[in-house]
Amino acid sequence: xxxxxxxxxxxxxxxxxxxxxxxxxxxxxxxxxxxxxxxxxxxxxxxxxxxxxxxxxxxxxxxxxxxxxxxxxxxxxxxxxxxxxxxxxxxxxxxxxxxxxxxxxxxxxxxxxxxxxxxxx
Numbered sequence: 001x002x003x004x005x006x007x008x009x010x011x012x013x014x015x016x017x018x019x020x021x022x023x024x025x026x027x028x029x030x031x032x033x034x035x036x037x038x039x040x041x042x043x044x045x046x047x048x049x050x051x052x053x054x055x056x057x058x059x060x061x062x063x064x065x066x067x068x069x070x071x072x073x074x075x076x077x078x079x080x081x082x083x084x085x086x087x088x089x090x091x092x093x094x095x096x097x098x099x100x101x102x103x104x105x106x107x108x109x110x111x112x113x114x115x116x117x118x119x120x121x
Contacts, residue, residue, distance in 0.1 A: 002026055012040030019052075030059035041070035049082075060086045072097040077112075085121040092121045 004022040008014035013021060013035075020037035024030065034052040036044040044050035049064035065081045066073060072080035079094035094117040098109030108115035 006037075008039065010039075013037035014039050025056040028056055028059070030054060030056060032056050038069075042067040043069055047075065055086050058086060060084075061089065062086065071099055073099070079117070088121055090119070090121050092119050093117070094119070 002024050005013060006015035006018075006020040014037055016038075018036075019034035021033065021035040022031060023033040025032045031054050033054070035042060036050040038045065042050050044067065050067040051063075051065040052061060053063040053065075054060060055062050061084055063081060063083050066078075074080055080097045081095040082091045083093035083095075084090065085092045095108060096110035096113075096115045098107045
């Protein structure tokens with residue numbers, strides 16, 4: 001199995017107790033992506049990241065992204081996306097995304113601070 005998808009009765013990606021999409025690397029077999037969906041939108045209700053991206057060769061966590069109702073969102077002015085060092089797991093880059101209405105534009109933006117922060121690993 002390479003991809004796994006969970007859907008609700010309306011055929012929308014949806015799962016409450018785990019990621020609705022799991023993608024595995026064909027060569028290594030490692031999980032490459034885990035994405036949480038609720039009623040067809042990238043979403044996770046427990047405050048944890050809704051999307052996790054892993055290095056396809058090592059299986060180590062590479063990036064965490066937070067979404068609510070399909071939009072980049074995270075409480076308490078914390079970054080929407082964090083990149084981790086593959087060897088140590090330490091956050092080496094944090095990104096804030098611009099939100100327009102109910103949608104993210106994908107561009108960087110933050111009102112009271114830098115939109116991209118790079119840390120020394």
